[in-house]
Amino acid sequence: MFKAPEHQVAGHLASDGKLGPLVDDSGRFYKPLQSDGRGSKELAFYETFSSDTRVPDNIRRFFPVFYGSQLLEASNGSGLCLHLVLQDIVSGRTNPSIMDVKIGSRTWYPGASDDYIKKCLDKDGRTTTVSLGFRIAGLQLYEGEESGFWKPGRKEVQSFTVDNVRSVLRRFVSSSSSIGNEKPDCSFAPSIYGGSAGILEQLLELKAWFEDQTIYHFHSCSLLILFDKESVLKGSTPVAEIKLIDFAHVLEGKGVIDHNFLGGLCSLIKFVSDVLSDSKESSITANVESEKPHVCTSNGNCV
Amino acid sequence: MFKAPEHQVAGHLASDGKLGPLVDDSGRFYKPLQSDGRGSKELAFYETFSSDTRVPDNIRRFFPVFYGSQLLEASNGSGLCLHLVLQDIVSGRTNPSIMDVKIGSRTWYPGASDDYIKKCLDKDGRTTTVSLGFRIAGLQLYEGEESGFWKPGRKEVQSFTVDNVRSVLRRFVSSSSSIGNEKPDCSFAPSIYGGSAGILEQLLELKAWFEDQTIYHFHSCSLLILFDKESVLKGSTPVAEIKLIDFAHVLEGKGVIDHNFLGGLCSLIKFVSDVLSDSKESSITANVESEKPHVCTSNGNCV
Numbered sequence A, B: 001m002f003k004a005p006e007h008q009v010a011g012h013l014a015s016d017g018k019l020g021p022l023v024d025d026s027g028r029f030y031k032p033l034q035s036d037g038r039g040s041k042e043l044a045f046y047e048t049f050s051s052d053t054r055v056p057d058n059i060r061r062f063f064p065v066f067y068g069s070q071l072l073e074a075s076n077g078s079g080l081c082l083h084l085v086l087q088d089i090v091s092g093r094t095n096p097s098i099m100d101v102k103i104g105s106r107t108w109y110p111g112a113s114d115d116y117i118k119k120c121l122d123k124d125g126r127t128t129t130v131s132l133g134f135r136i137a138g139l140q141l142y143e144g145e146e147s148g149f150w151k152p153g154r155k156e157v158q159s160f161t162v163d164n165v166r167s168v169l170r171r172f173v174s175s176s177s178s179i180g181n182e183k184p185d186c187s188f189a190p191s192i193y194g195g196s197a198g199i200l201e202q203l204l205e206l207k208a209w210f211e212d213q214t215i216y217h218f219h220s221c222s223l224l225i226l227f228d229k230e231s232v233l234k235g236s237t238p239v240a241e242i243k244l245i246d247f248a249h250v251l252e253g254k255g256v257i258d259h260n261f262l263g264g265l266c267s268l269i270k271f272v273s274d275v276l277s278d279s280k281e282s283s284i285t286a287n288v289e290s291e292k293p294h295v296c297t298s299n300g301n302c303v
Helices: A038-050 A114-126 A154-158 A162-171 A199-210 A229-233 A259-290 B038-050 B114-126 B154-158 B162-171 B199-210 B229-233 B259-290
Strands: A028-032 A066-073 A080-087 A096-103 A134-142 A216-218 A222-228 A241-245 A250-252 B028-032 B066-073 B080-087 B096-103 B134-142 B216-218 B222-228 B241-245 B250-252
Touching (some): A038 A250, A096 A259, A134 A154, A199 A241, A199 A259, A216 A259, A222 A229, A259 B259, B134 B154, B134 B162, B134 B259
Antiparallel strands (some): A028 A080, A096 A134, B222 B241
């Protein structure tokens, strides 16, 4: 009944025989409580958050549904362990493309130990966290029936530069045939990043909340971007969505906005919106080029 | 002809016989080039920025006008030194209230030396820089003819907590008579922070630019908020304005927004807008209370 999730892109994997999350057939995701008190802090967050009436519904949909906690046989055989029971956000999707983006220009939080802060500072500087205000923590990208998924390893993802991130955000919404090219075509950008229900609009909705909310500070939390390339290819309306996950380091906001999360979110928004504008421009260029036979020169000769 | 500025709230003071800025009668501000290459970096910034056609006019007005550089007798008698020649932004104002707010949740910049980063990290953690995304670096607040200015010393300003900052932002726009009270009245908030030409609108205009501009990253830069309480008291339209200063650590944006500055700016905006809403609410409460004689209880007795 329980199995390792098929589409996990970051974190510990139960499939390696380690302690990791499990899923069932009913669309639920079981996440073992992490050590060092992180697990109980995450459980406490979900319990508080799920009954927090200050969080509006349009924002609540960006969080996995929380069903409580449950004792389960752990994936590494270490016996009965407490698991968070959450919505499995990829349930029902076939071949989802997923990107896990850790938001914020620092992943440490005030009050953490000096060692922990140092460890985070080091990693934040080595990745794009400091420079971009976010880093890609994992991804899988469906490229079609033949080539399957592009799912770079942890080390490769951790070594992504600013240019790599820009390029991955383009590749994420490009047609498979263009991916080998120097410049992927971003042909899915208008339907995935753009549109009234697209990724950009959702990010902007989240941003508006973060400009005002002073309830929670989300340290070292990830934003998942996911969609189903196959449904785009089949011409059906693609459902692109964002979800926030990983709440082991959420602290009280105490009347101050989460400027660390907000700054990083704005940076991600700018990157996504740049890909979208580029794709619109190149489709205009393409249209002009396809209309070339009708273009006439000033002396009346048509080419 | 040259003298020490009367209304400087942060930085080195020429009036202490140290190397500091000077002003003249024609509305110009002379800032000696700082040591360690910071001065030449700031000069280079002003030279680039002043001819940068990518910066729109509505944003350019938030920066002091740059008139070039000039050799001048230094204020500490150390001979002829190169000075930046800038607009004296308090020229023409009588008794201006000024707040110097250093923006960003980190004041260090990528590429700085380990020692410098450590020094900044320490100070950022001791002040509100990490928690708020900004810190007050200095201020003077005109309280009226009798009491003159409230201008807390450097040490006091550096020890401001989050609650102190909230309270200073209220006190900044309160009537002198209310300042001794537990809760200053914020009676100038609607005319200084609010309104279509007020501080909040200017901050929002600056924010809109920072959401999009990827040209410059403003590390350790200050935002001055200034206005003239006397003109409010005299009933004339107060000119409240914001100006950015201190550009020794501006780096190229390289296609990435300045998420560090933007996050801090959004945090400041939230604080200012909270003071403004509070002041509106309390003026509604005051109105309701003054109408008390007309309030009737459910049994028909009027109080």
